[in-house]
Structure formats: C-alpha cells, structure tokens
Amino acid sequence: MFDTLSTMLRTGILTEPAPVSTEAPVVIETLQKDLRNILGRALCLRHVDAGSCNGCELEIQALNNPYYNLEGVGVKFVASPRHADLLLVTGPVSVNMEEALRRTYDAMPDPKIVMAVGDCGACGGIFGTSYASRGRVANIVPVNHTVSGCPPEPTALLRGILQIVRSKFSDS
Amino acid sequence: MHMSFDFPAQATRQLPSNLACRCVKVDAASWRRAAEELSASGGRFLTLWGADDRGRDGRFRIYAAYLLPQDVLVLEHDPGDVANPTYPSLASQFPSALRMERAIYDLLGVASTEPDNRGWLRHGGWPETVFPLRRDVDGTQQYPVVSEAYPFLQVEGDGVHEIAVGPVHAGIIEPGNFRFSVVGEKVLRLEERLGYTHKGIAKRFEEMRQHDGYRLAARLSGDSAAAFSWAYCAALEAIAGTVCPPRATNLRALALEHERLANHLGDLGALGNDAGFAFGLTQFSRLKEDLLRTNVAAFGARYLMDYILPGGVALDLPEHASRALLDQYLTLERDVKNLRSIYDEHGGLQDRFREAGRLEKDLAAKLGAIGLVGRASDVCCDLRVDHPWAPYDRLKATLVTQTSGDVAARVQVRFGEIGESLQLCRMLLEDVSSGPIRTEVPLAEPDRLGVGLIEGWRGPVMIALETGPDGAIRRCHAHDSSWQNWPLLEYAVLGNIVPDFPLINKSFNLSYSGHDG
Numbered sequence: 110m111f112d113t114l115s116t117m118l119r120t121g122i123l124t125e126p127a128p129v130s131t132e133a134p135v136v137i138e139t140l141q142k143d144l145r146n147i148l149g150r151a152l153c154l155r156h157v158d159a160g161s162c163n164g165c166e167l168e169i170q171a172l173n174n175p176y177y178n179l180e181g182v183g184v185k186f187v188a189s190p191r192h193a194d195l196l197l198v199t200g201p202v203s204v205n206m207e208e209a210l211r212r213t214y215d216a217m218p219d220p221k222i223v224m225a226v227g228d229c230g231a232c233g234g235i236f237g238t239s240y241a242s243r244g245r246v247a248n249i250v251p252v253n254h255t256v257s258g259c260p261p262e263p264t265a266l267l268r269g270i271l272q273i274v275r276s277k278f279s280d281s
Numbered sequence: 282m283h284m285s286f287d288f289p290a291q292a293t294r295q296l297p298s299n300l301a302c303r304c305v306k307v308d309a310a311s312w313r314r315a316a317e318e319l320s321a322s323g324g325r326f327l328t329l330w331g332a333d334d335r336g337r338d339g340r341f342r343i344y345a346a347y348l349l350p351q352d353v354l355v356l357e358h359d360p361g362d363v364a365n366p367t368y369p370s371l372a373s374q375f376p377s378a379l380r381m382e383r384a385i386y387d388l389l390g391v392a393s394t395e396p397d398n399r400g401w402l403r404h405g406g407w408p409e410t411v412f413p414l415r416r417d418v419d420g421t422q423q424y425p426v427v428s429e430a431y432p433f434l435q436v437e438g439d440g441v442h443e444i445a446v447g448p449v450h451a452g453i454i455e456p457g458n459f460r461f462s463v464v465g466e467k468v469l470r471l472e473e474r475l476g477y478t479h480k481g482i483a484k485r486f487e488e489m490r491q492h493d494g495y496r497l498a499a500r501l502s503g504d505s506a507a508a509f510s511w512a513y514c515a516a517l518e519a520i521a522g523t524v525c526p527p528r529a530t531n532l533r534a535l536a537l538e539h540e541r542l543a544n545h546l547g548d549l550g551a552l553g554n555d556a557g558f559a560f561g562l563t564q565f566s567r568l569k570e571d572l573l574r575t576n577v578a579a580f581g582a583r584y585l586m587d588y589i590l591p592g593g594v595a596l597d598l599p600e601h602a603s604r605a606l607l608d609q610y611l612t613l614e615r616d617v618k619n620l621r622s623i624y625d626e627h628g629g630l631q632d633r634f635r636e637a638g639r640l641e642k643d644l645a646a647k648l649g650a651i652g653l654v655g656r657a658s659d660v661c662c663d664l665r666v667d668h669p670w671a672p673y674d675r676l677k678a679t680l681v682t683q684t685s686g687d688v689a690a691r692v693q694v695r696f697g698e699i700g701e702s703l704q705l706c707r708m709l710l711e712d713v714s715s716g717p718i719r720t721e722v723p724l725a726e727p728d729r730l731g732v733g734l735i736e737g738w739r740g741p742v743m744i745a746l747e748t749g750p751d752g753a754i755r756r757c758h759a760h761d762s763s764w765q766n767w768p769l770l771e772y773a774v775l776g777n778i779v780p781d782f783p784l785i786n787k788s789f790n791l792s793y794s795g796h797d798g
C-alpha cells in the first residue's frame with residue numbers, strides 16, 4: 110500500500126501540462142470548456158471496430174491515459190450504442206462487419222453523430238474496396254466527420270471530437 | 282527431435298529466408314507421415330497456405346511450414362484434380378491446423394479431408410461458389426451480404442445456458458464472437474467465431490508491387506507493424522539476394538523491441554485494470570505513452586507502420602535521440618521494477634491472477650502453443666533465442682519462461698521480457714555501427730518463393746512471398762501466431778467463471794486482424 114501511494118505521489122498529475130506535446134493540453138482545456146458550455150454534460154462515445162488493423166484502437170485507447178485524460182474532461186466511453194452521443198468507427202468496413210455496424214448505428218439515439226477514424230475509415234486506406242471490404246465508413250453509414258492518419262495521433266482525435274462538439278451539438 | 286525418414290534430395294530445395302529454410306515436394310502419403318512424425322517428435326507446426334497455380338502448371342499447391350530445431354521445413358503438396366482438389370488434414374496431429382484449413386477452403390476452394398466445413402472467414406459476404414484467392418476471380422467484385430446461420434456446438438444438460446458475446450465488444454477492442462455454455466457462473470465450453478475483420482489482405486497483396494507490399498504487411502495487425510514489415514522485407518530481400526546494412530539491421534531490431542515494450546506495458550496496465558486495480562492502468566499507460574513519444578524522435582512515428590522497408594529503414598537515428606533513449610531505458614527499468622513489486626505484493630491482484638485461465642504445459646505443448654502464451658506454460662520457444670537471425674545471432678537473448686500457465690504466469694513473462702528487451706535495446710544502441718541505413722533492393726526474379734520469420738511480441742509472425750514478373754507479387758501469405766493460440770483460449774477458460782473471461786482473454790491478448798487477414 111505504501112509503495113502504491115508513494116508511486117502515485119511521485120507520478121503526480123500528468124494531465125497538465127503534458128511534458129512533450131504542447132498542443133494536447135490546449136485542446137483538452139478547450140474541449141472541457143466547450144463541453145460545459147455547449148453540451149452542459151458529459152459526452153458519451155461508443156467505438157466500433159468495423160475491420161481495423163487495431164492500430165486506430167490503440168490510439169483511441171491512449172485518449173484515456175493520464176496525459177490526455179479524456180474521461181477527466183467529461184468524455185466517456187460507454188458500453189452500449191444506446192447511450193452514445195457519438196460513434197467512433199475505425200477500419201475499412203469489412204463485409205463481415207457490415208451488418209454489425211449498421212445495427213450499432215440503428216441502435217444509437219438521435220442525432221446519431223458518427224466520426225470515421227483513420228485513413229481506412231476516412232477513405233478505405235490501403236485496403237480499399239474489394240470482395241471483403243466496403244472501404245470507407247461513409248459507404249455504409251452516414252458520417253459527420255473524419256479524422257485521417259494511420260493511425261491518427263491522440264491530439265488529432267481530440268481535435269476531431271472538439272470540432273464535432275462545436276458544429277453538431279451547438280444547436281441541439 | 283529427429284525425423285526417422287529423410288526426404289529424397291531431388292525433391293528438396295533451399296528457400297531464401299532470414300532463417301535456414303528448405304522446401305520439399307511430397308505426395309499425400311509423405312505429407313501425412315511427416316505430420317505424424319513431426320507431431321510425435323515435438324516438431325512445431327507454423328502455418329498452412331495454398332496457391333492457385335493452374336495458369337502456370339495446371340495445379341493448386343498446398344504448403345505446410347514446420348519449425349525444426351535446425352531449420353524451417355516447408356512441405357509442398359499437389360492436392361490433385363483441379364475440379365475437386367483435396368489434401369490430407371493435419372488437424373489430428375496439429376489441432377490448430379483445422380481453422381487454417383477452413384480458411385484455405387473459403388478463399389481458395391481447396392478442401393482438406395477434415396469434415397468441419399463451416400465457413401471460417403466467409404460469413405456470407407461473398408457467394409459460396411466464389412473463391413477469391415483463385416487467380417481467375419476478380420478480387421474487386423462486390424457482393425451483397427447474405428446472412429448465414431452459424432451452427433455453434435450445443436452443450437445440453439440440466440441448467441446449461443448460453444451466453445453470446447460479440448462481435449461488437451463493450452470496449453475499445455477488435456470484434457469477434459464468443460459463445461459460452463455455462464452452468465451458473467462456470468464455463469463449460471467456449472466456442473470462438475472469428476473472421477469479422479477479414480479484409481482480403483492476401484488478395485490485396487497481389488495487386489501491389491513487391492517494393493510496396495511492406496506497407497500492407499505492417500497493417501496486418503497494427504500492434505505488430507514492425508514484426509510484420511520486417512518479416513515481409515526479410516522474405517523479399519532473401520529472394521533478391523540483398524543483405525541489409527548492419528546499422529539498418531540493428532535499428533530494425535530496436536524498433537521490434539520497442540514494439541514489444543509498448544505492447545507489454547499496455548497489457549500489464551490493462552491486466553491490472555481488468556482485475557480491479559486501476560492504478561496499474563494509469564501507471565503503465567503513462568509509461569507506454571512516454572515510450573510512444575520517444576518513438577517519434579527515434580523512428581519518426583508513434584507506431585512503426587512504415588519504418589522498416591525493403592533494404593533497410595526509413596529514418597536514421599540521430600545521436601541525441603540515442604542518448605535520450607538510454608536515459609529513458611533507465612527510468613523505465615526503475616519504474617517497471619517498482620510496479621512489479623507492487624503487483625507482486627498486492628494480495629487482491631494476485632488472487633485474481635493466480636490459477637485463472639490455467640493452461641498446463643502438456644496440453645499447451647500438445648495443442649501447439651507458441652510465442653508468449655507458450656512460454657507462460659513452459660513451452661520453450663522464442664525465435665530470437667532458438668533460431669536467431671541477424672542481429673539476434675550476436676545478442677544472445679535470454680529465454681523468459683514460467684511454468685504455472687495461468688494469468689499470473691503470462692503477467693510474469695511480460696515483466697521478464699520487458700527487462701530482457703531493455704537489455705537488448707541497450708546492446709543494440711551500444712554497437713549501432715555507423716554506415717548506411719538503406720540499400721537498393723533489385724527487382725526479384727519471378728516465381729521465387731521466400732520466407733520471412735520474425736519473433737514479434739506475441740510470437741512468431743511469418744510471411745511467405747512468391748514473386749511475379751516485373752516486380753509484381755504473385756502470392757503473399759501472412760501468418761500471425763494468434764492462429765495457434767486462439768483455440769487454446771477455449772481450453773484455458775474451462776472451469777473458470779464467466780467474469781474472469783475478460784482478464785484471461787486479455788492475458789492472451791491475441792490479434793483478431795492478424796488472424797482474420
């Protein structure tokens with residue numbers, strides 16, 4: 110117990126200011142402010158891997174590490190699409206995930222905001238379209254915003270979420 | 282281990298590879314007999330794949346690769362009658378072959394003698410009569426999805442019920458389907474269904490140029506980008522007769538070890554979290570993030586998608602980055618040591634880790650456990666140690682194993698391997714000789730088969746590359762060790778309670794995308 114506590118103390122709070130990236134803390138602060146002003150509550154995200162290579166997942170997971178601390182600013186990942194304001198979809202949509210993606214989308218409450226993550230989600234990426242891949246997410250469900258990159262860095266994902274909050278939720 | 286029969290010399294040829302590798306043409310009887318003898322003598326089954334050579338010499342081909350103590354043995358077999366090609370199943374000797382055989386049928390229409398004919402990669406996304414890896418099939422043609430029922434095996438009995446999970450999971454993870462048969466909380470049976478992320482990678486390779494294929498290889502499984510792109514380059518360079526400059530070889534190994542470190546750090550955090558110790562996740566995800574940020578300075582990106590490329594690496598390591606790395610290794614070593622003792626002494630955590638998801642050594646060996654999961658059940662195998670390629674032939678890596686085969690053992694192997702990786706990284710930096718980081722790779726001759734085999738953080742990854750004319754790729758088979766270890770998860774979870782499944786699954790942390798292709 111002592112070791113645990115002393116490690117916590119020594120580690121301190123990392124969220125601000127982040128030691129290397131100078132951009133991340135600014136985006137995080139703005140996001141927190143905008144969430145409070147525009148949405149007035151937490152933003153709930155649901156993620157669906159529609160055929161990704163898992164690279165994008167790793168960067169989405171990184172958003173919850175203490176540097177980005179997404180949950181700390183009021184953005185949380187939820188276990189059901191029924192609770193989600195925003196759906197993050199990664200990967201080119203594999204034909205084997207097409208139906209599951211559609212169902213997830215259908216299960217979301219309005220206004221069903223979707224962000225396609227990564228080059229694959231944005232345009233099909235290196236996999237393109239084929240007998241096994243439907244390519245970009247927008248070929249299967251309506252997409253409001255894309256964040257490219259392979260995989261996109263956490264700061265790019267943060268900026269994407271910020272933009273969505275500003276443009277899609279400001280009048281809802 | 283010794284095979285009691287030798288293959289005729291005229292049927293044997295050496296294959297270009299980063300390891301010693303030979304290929305032997307065998308008939309059905311020798312194919313079967315080799316499997317029996319190899320299985321009896323402890324040979325490791327690596328992978329199985331097929332190719333459509335009807336346009337070249339009027340036949341299909343099936344290949345099986347085995348790891349022997351001295352080399353890699355690839356058996357090549359002609360499955361006969363092109364209207365109805367069939368080959369003897371390897372599943373009774375090597376159970377993990379079963380799903381590979383089902384996958385080969387889905388893609389190529391070449392059947393094994395195994396009766397389980399449920400689609401594995403084909404879920405109804407293309408017609409049963411279309412075999413996309415055949416050369417006369419247009420891979421860009423799209424078909425409407427026709428949902429097909431998948432008959433999971435039913436367990437019957439008093440109080441038995443089923444829990445279906447997936448394919449979409451409640452977390453930021455890859456998709457797959459798990460069907461549990463349970464009594465109360467106890468798992469009687471688990472059946473996996475995978476293939477959801479199949480995106481036609483093998484066919485896609487055939488549209489790419491030899492010199493570009495490394496980019497696709499890196500994206501087979503994004504967490505193993507260095508391993509797969511290195512395996513691809515190793516195969517291509519061996520075929521082309523290129524020797525990578527020593528500095529580039531060292532930097533490749535450095536990248537591979539960083540990939541191992543990042544994944545092990547991430548897993549240790551997630552394992553703590555899944556056992557209710559969020560502190561572990563916070564600490565390890567911080568260390569992982571630090572490492573990823575260093576990757577930007579050292580390799581140009583957080584994830585090493587395009588770093589290892591034909592002939593060498595994309596970026597040189599600046600002197601100051603190298604010094605910063607050494608400093609970081611010290612901090613990392615200290616912090617991980619501290620966290621290890623916290624994990625080891627945390628009663629609640631150890632209570633969840635110990636005995637959970639136990640895979641006994643005998644069963645693990647019999648089922649063909651490989652890589653990290655194998656090492657946690659005392660199945661001693663690590664290509665860096667037993668089949669070292671450059672620069673590991675110089676480094677003399679130490680094998681990390683555990684005997685208990687439970688979640689605790691898989692945690693300990695990760696801790697041990699972090700220490701070992703840090704040692705290797707230091708050695709690599711110490712003698713990272715100056716000189717070029719890349720050399721020209723000439724266009725390889727057509728119709729040559731080469732093999733690249735690299736020990737990634739999960740286990741061995743393999744690329745079997747066959748060249749086409751004028752820099753084209755004729756066929757490229759990619760294999761992730763998850764193919765071997767997924768079926769073992771079904772055994773490891775037996776008798777455990779359902780709420781422990783996420784923890785046990787995480788301790789395996791197998792790849793979906795690398796498996797589904």
Ligand code: SF4
Nearest residue numbers: 162164227228229259
């Ligand atoms: S964008 Fe890149 S990292 Fe993301 S799924 Fe596609 S290949 Fe993987």
